[in-house]
Amino acid sequence: MTALVFDRRRATRTLLWLLLGAVVVLYAFPFVYLVLTSFKLPTDVISVPPMFLPKTWTLANFHAALSAPGVPAALLHSLEAASISTVLSLLLAVPAAYGVTRYGTVPGQVFIMGALVARMVPPVAIGVPLVGIMNSVGLNDSSLGLAIAHTTISLPLSIWLMASYLDAVPVELDEAARVDGASRIGALWRVVMPVAAGGIAVTAIFAFLASWNEFLFALLLTSIHAQTMPVVIANFQTQYGLQWGTMTALATIYSVPVVLLSLFLQRRIVAGLTLGAVKG
Amino acid sequence: MEGSSESDGSKLSRGTFLKMGGAAGLALALPASAGAAVRRVAKAGAGSISVVCEAGGKAELTKIAQLFQKQTGTTVNLVELPYAGLYDRINGELSSGSLSFDVAALDVIWMPAFAGALHSVDQLFTPAVKADLFPSLVSGAQIGGKYVGMPVFTNSEILFYRKDLFGSSKEQKAFQSRYGYPLAPPKTWQQFDDVARFFSRGPKLYGTDVKGAVETEWLAHVLQAGSPGVVLDKSGKVIIDNPQHQAALAFYANLHNKYKVDPAGAPQTDWAAAQNLFQQGRTAMMRFWAHAYPLIPKNSPVYGKVGVAPMIAGKAGIAGIPGPWYLSVPEKGNNTALAMEFLKFSYDHNALAVQSSLGLAARKSAFAHYQNQPKYAHFRPLLETLSAKATVGRPANPKWQQIVDTVLVPMLQKSVTGKADYAALLKSARSDVQRLVG
Amino acid sequence: MAPAALFLAVFVAWPLVKLLLDSLYQIAPLAGTKRYVGFGNYRNALSSPEFVGSAERTAIYTGIVVSLELTLGLATALLFNTLGRRSRVLRTVFLYPLMIAPIVAGLLWRFLLIDNFGIVNELLTRVGILHTPAAISWLSDPNIVLFSVGLPDIWLTTSFMSLVLFAGLQNIPGELLEAARIDGANARQRFTWIVLPLLRPVIAVAVIVRGIDAARAFDVILIQTNGGPQQKSETLSLLIYQTMIRYGDPGLASAMSVMYLLAMLVTAAVALATIWRPGRSQA
Structure with missing residues (x-):
């Protein structure tokens, strides 16, 4: 009797494992297919019927992608804007979150609510007014201007995440530092920050990704000197044809680094993702 | 490499690759030195003009721009934008008045929308010029009695x-x-x-x-x-x-x-x-x-x-x-004289455009010059279609x-x-x- | 707090004020003219079938995407939870689409679903679900396109749902479930009476977060169909973008944006007020 129950339970578990395996394979398939396709001959990319594995492995698409005008520059611009935006986002979010968690609750709550409302604003709504503002301060078509725009997206989330992390740092720590004669900022910098380093890293990753993957602001705010990869990828379809092979290569080049990043930093990212929602 | 048979040289030169790697390293090493990343909108100096164009336009203009540079010493920066992006960009810059270009390549269907903000090029449309262009090309250039663009190439x-x-x-x-x-x-x-x-x-x-x-x-x-x-x-x-x-x-x-x-x-x-x-x-x-x-x-x-x-x-x-593209000069440009000079030059050397990957031109004489070569077998059908009586441009x-x-x-x-x-x-x-x- | 507040004021609040002002004018950017029209733009927007249609489509799109993500996310979260620690490697695989740019995801799915050489229909044909690869035109059939353009979003962020819900499941005390089991509750009863109610706040937060993002969908759809065919996949973000940039009517586009933003704020605020206590209470 017990053996039978045990067997049935084992069978169910095996079935569940198989089910999960199938889900994961389905989930991984699109990206695997993208990467495989980028190694096909340009004409095989659009062959009918489609093939899964490349018939002939070739780097032709990557050559075409990297020698296309604007592509190497766009990769740099993406990196530039994302780096600036990450730094900016942290510089603003860490003190703000510290303020929220250490000072009075009412302004803090109002502020957090304000930041959340800011997150709801559709980029398309503030995109065009932002273009005007950037124009008037001379930041149109610059990585700094774009980074500022991207920070409007990542800042609310960064503040929210940092507030959650700093909340977990005991107030006694910075009080001890203040007794030793440190200023508020000094306490934050020397005592609280090192404790919350993990949280800062997660926040940085999210801020970086928000900018790295953003499209609309990049489309509106940049043209020549700061155009990022998402725009270049989107615009690869010209009036004179659509090179699927080159596009898959571009997409691969742009995604593989962040996918690898996600695999290395898996645990931290999961922690950051679930923090806000689960604790709320 | 199998792919090297692609139409345009798809080989990544070693130099480009090294430059890219170096630049990427540099960007990583200097963690976002914001100051360096600020770039003002490029205001073209006296010795250079910048031309915004679509991928096709860039191919068509490259040889002409090189020759222009050789003969006049003026640098021509060809800035390539995608089709929809080009329209949006020109629209935005003409609206705001902060211009990053001196010359723009325009699809004929955009001309009516932009005509009000474009410089007149009436002086370039001499009778001889008009005679060597397809009628639909001439009429497409004229909006409200004013010529606002010089054709670079046409298509059908x-x-x-x-x-x-x-x-x-x-x-x-x-x-x-x-x-x-x-x-x-x-x-x-x-x-x-x-x-x-x-x-x-x-x-x-x-x-x-x-x-x-x-x-x-x-x-x-x-x-x-x-x-x-x-x-x-x-x-x-x-x-x-x-x-x-x-x-x-x-x-x-x-x-x-x-x-x-x-x-x-x-x-x-x-x-x-x-x-x-x-x-x-x-x-x-x-x-x-x-x-x-x-x-x-x-x-x-x-x-x-x-x-x-x-x-x-x-x-x-x-x-x-007809699918012609024109070169136009913004009314409020910073380099109007030089830009107009480039327009005239591009018309005079229109035949050079044929040698590009797109292989099209605007002048009848340029097409005629090449139409008997097998590589340009599409010219005769194109000319016949464009010269047909029923062919007219879009409103x-x-x-x-x-x-x-x-x-x-x-x-x-x-x-x-x-x-x-x-x-x-x-x-x-x-x-x-x-x-x-x- | 002050620098961040100032930053948000300058780069979010100020553009919003400008938007509000612009929505009261009829603006011709190329001619440089501006004329006060009061609520004329709002009236025009509300009476135009494009605006009403794309507002509806935005709501439907958001509904489809979020409910599918929730269902699939909950199912996989339960799987992960049942199978325990050893499923961690698979959770890692599940995570990766979150990192991919929406524009890339849209492009990729367009390629997977494209007519004639898309691999999805080929595979469905091989396993016998379709008679011929041409049986479904995912992105060119106006009746299903709104669903098809949501696939990349579902692929991208089901893992978000899944991971959030999984974390929520882990927080449910094991003793509670054990006690229920001893009392004779079967798996389905335990799920309905214990797991779901305890998970409700987490679900609510996840749905709001995802709902806000889905309602703003722009790049994913733009690259797949550009709103077509027959504008059947044109959502508000796309319509506003086109009205603003391509058709050069910033006044009308601003009025649309204002209404869009208000609708989102109201929806989210109602949801927030009922289930989410912001600020320190989370500790």
Whole structure:
């Protein structure tokens, strides 16, 4: 009797494992297919019927992608804007979150609510007014201007995440530092920050990704000197044809680094993702 | 490397690669030194001008720009933007008045919208110049009595067909016995229908494609049917439901609805999709822009098997929609004199454009110079289509782009869904267009 | 707090004020003219079938995407939870689409679903679900396109749902479930009476976060269909973008944006007020 129950339970578990395996394979398939396709001959990319594995492995698409005008520059611009935006986002979010968690609750709550409302604003709504503002301060078509725009997206989330992390740092720590004669900022910098380093890293990753993957602001705010990869990828379809092979290569080049990043930093990212929602 | 047979040198030079690597390293090493990243909008100095253009325009202008630089010492920066991005960018900069370019390459359909913010180029249109340009090119440049652009190149749809299929004696016999006349590249709508049906043997081979996501091809058929204009007549009256528009729509959509000669996905088939299908050997014929002829990749299954002929003819004969691009100078530019000089220079050396990957030009004399070389086999059909009596340009209406996006394309997409009522579709399109043009 | 507040004020609040002002004018950017029209733009927007239609489509799109993500996310979260620690490697695989740019995801799915050479239909045909690869035109059939353009979003962020819900499941005390089991509750009863109610706040937060993002969908759809065919996949973000940039009517576009933003704020605020206590209460 017990053996039978045990067997049935084992069978169910095996079935569940198989089910999960199938889900994961389905989930991984699109990206695997993208990467495989980028190694096909340009004409095989659009062959009918489609093939899964490349018939002939070739780097032709990557050559075409990297020698296309604007592509190497766009990769740099993406990196530039994302780096600036990450730094900016942290510089603003860490003190703000510290303020929220250490000072009075009412302004803090109002502020957090304000930041959340800011997150709801559709980029398309503030995109065009932002273009005007950037124009008037001379930041149109610059990585700094774009980074500022991207920070409007990542800042609310960064503040929210940092507030959650700093909340977990005991107030006694910075009080001890203040007794030793440190200023508020000094306490934050020397005592609280090192404790919350993990949280800062997660926040940085999210801020970086928000900018790295953003499209609309990049489309509106940049043209020549700061155009990022998402725009270049989107615009690869010209009036004179659509090179699927080159596009898959571009997409691969742009995604593989962040996918690898996600695999290395898996645990931290999961922690950051679930923090806000689960604790709320 | 297998891929090195691609049309333009797809090899990544070692130098570029090293530069890229170095630059990437640098950017990482200097963690976002914000100051360095701030770049003011490039104001072109006295010794240089910048030209915004689309990928095709860049190819066309590169040689001309190099020669200009050599002869005058003025640097020409060709800034390439994608088609939609180019329109949005020029629109934005002309609106805000903060200009990053001295010369812009414009699609003819954008000219009416931008004309008010463009510098007059009347002085360049001498009688000799006008005589060497196709009439539709001259009229496209003139908005409200003022010339606002100098043509760089023009294009039109022509007929592409598979020489190997049309030349096969087995196919010829079969066609003759079924339709009672010899198999040849079709010249009329009727012949086009016949041949398309004849070659439809899905899923491996179809007669042709039906493009639901672009409007120009249907408009060419409208002209072939003898309509005095497309969508609007010369006085701006909406004529989209006249009998010629109806005939053209029936011809266009019946290929899909009645004869089913096209591969799946007509509603979202655009230029790129049609071109891919033809280059994969999936369609026996394709109505397409002439420039595609030299662009068929060497590793395509149809390489060397493609023939070209003029666009097909309706009741009013052959007709195509001209697709010219112009160079224009903004009214509030910083370098107007130099920019105008470049416009004149590009006209004088227009023949150089033919040697580009796009291989098109604007001047009749430039086309004539090359038309007998086999590489330029598409020139004769192109010239014949462009010089046809029924060929006229699209209406000069500032709302044209909006008419296309919100009325024409959705209407065509509806027309290729099974049992469409063509007359009713055109009638409702009429009221939509009316609403837009006021 | 002050620098961040100032930053948000300058780069979010100020553009919003400008938007509000612009929405009261009829603006012709190329001609450089500006004319006060009061609520004229709002009236025009509300009476235009494009605006009403795309508002509806935005709501439907958001509904489809979020409910599918929730269902799939909950199912996989339960799987992960049942299978325990050893499923961690698979959770890692599940995570990766979150990192991919929406534009890339849209492009990729367009390629997977494309007519004639898309691999999805080919595979469905091989396993016998479809008779021929041409049987479904995912992105060119106006009746299903709104669903098809949501696939990349579902693929991208089901893992978010899944991971959030998984974390929520882990927080449910094991003793509670054990006690219920001893009391004779079967798996389904335990799920309905214990797991779901305890998970409710987490679900609510996840749905709001995802709902806000889905309602703003722009790049994913733009690259797949550009709103077509027959504008059947045109959502508000796309319509506003086109009205603003391509058709050069910033006044009308601003009025649309204002209404869009208000609708989102109201929806989110109602949801927030009922289930989410912001600020320190989370500790």
